[in-house]
Amino acid sequence: MDGYNDKKNINKDFYVQWHFIDSCNLRCVHCYQNDYNHKTLDLNILKDIFLKLDEAMAKWKMKCFVSLTGGEPFLKPEGLFYLMDMIESSDNFKNIAILTNGTLIDNTLIKKIKNYKKLAEVQVSLDGHDEESHDGVRGEGTFLKTINSIKMLKNSGIKTAVMFTLHKKNIGSASNMPRLAALLNIDALTVERMTAMSDIERDEFFIEASDLKNVYFDVYASAKTEFKNKNTKLSVSRPLWNLIDENAGGYCPAGLSSLCILHDGALLPCRRLYLPLGNILTDGLFKVWYNSDILWKLRKRNGENGCAGCSHADKCGGCKAISYYYNRDLNSKDPQCWI
C-alpha cells in the first residue's frame, strides 16, 4: 500500500466512483446492478458519506476525483446537486465527473451543472454505433435520446466523453465507435470491457483474448484515422491497452488509489468487482482501507501476481475484476490478455 500520511502522496489524486443512487430508468442487458428499486434518496446518508470521504482526503492530504453515478444520477437531480454543492465547497475534492446514460438530460439540467467549477466532464454511455446496436443493449429509443444529449452537452461547452462497454453482443460496433465519436466531436472515447460476473454472463458476453486483440487493434487504428486533426481522444489508460501501444495503458488503481461507494455506503474495490469491503458509514473509511484483506491482496504487485515478470506489468497488470470472475483469483492473469 502506498504510505498515506507520506509527503509523496500530497496532492495526489484519489479516485472515487460514487453510486449515490441505485434507481435507474433503463435495464441494460449487461448491467452490473441487480436492484433497481426506486428508493427515496436520503440526503443525510449522502452527507455522512461525504464527510467521511472529506475527512480521509484531508488526513491523507490527497485530492479526490469523484465520479457521481448510479443507477442513473439524473433520475434524482436533487441528490446530484446536493452532493455537487458539498464537493464544490471542499478543498479536498479536485474534480467531479458525472456518469450517465444520457436519456434524462435537458437544457435546464445542463445549465445548472455548468455552474460547477469542479465539473471535469460528463461521461455518457453509448453501447453501439447506431440505433440498432445501442438500443439492442439499452432499450428502444435510447440511442436517439443519448445522441441528442451528447450534442446538447457539447454545444454547452461541457467536456463530454463517451463510454462504450464492450462485450460479445456489441463487438461489431466497436471499431465504428471512433467514427461516431469524431462526428459528435466529443472530447474522449473510452472502450472498456464488460466484466462477466457469472457463468451465464460469460457464455453470453465474454470475448476471447484473440478476438479482443483484433478489436483493440481495430479501434486503435480507427481512432488514429478518425481523430486526426480533431480534439477527440481515445482513452487508453486502462489495462491491456499497453499491449497495443507501449505509451498507453495503466495499472488498475483498485486498492491503491481508488474505491467504489454504493448508495448505502457499502464499499467495493471497484463497481465491477462485487466484493463488499465494509460500509463507510458504520466501519469508517480508515478501518476498511487499512484492514481489508481484499485490498491488501489487490496491492500485491509482485510474487503472488500472475503478471509478475511480464514486461507490461507496470502499465497493465490486467483487469482485477475480470481475472477474479474468470479464475476466482484477483491476482491471476487477465483471461483476455493475448500475450
Place this chain on the structure above:
Amino acid sequence: MLILADTVSLKQDEENFMLFDNISGNIYKLNELSYEILSLCDGKNTDEDILLNITESFDATITEAEKDFEGLVRILLDKKYIYDNDNEKGGELYEKDL
C-alpha cells in the same frame, strides 16, 4: 497484561511494519522490534514474556530490550493505543506504572 486497543491494527506487508489508527486515520511506520512487541500485546503475554521473546528473537540484552519496550509502551499508553487489561476500570484506561 498489555493489550492492543481495538481502535488500532497492525500490519506487516513485505518489509513494511505498520500501526494503523482506524479512528483518526494516522499511520505509523514501525521497526520490526516495535512491531514484534505490539504483536505480543495480546492480553495474555506478561511484560516478562514479551521481553523474553524479543531478547531471543532480536539477539538483544535484557537491558536493551527493557529500554525499547518501556519507551514504546509509554508512548502507546499515552496515545491509548494499548492498555493494561489488569488496570482497566469502568472503561477508563489507566497508564501502566512503568
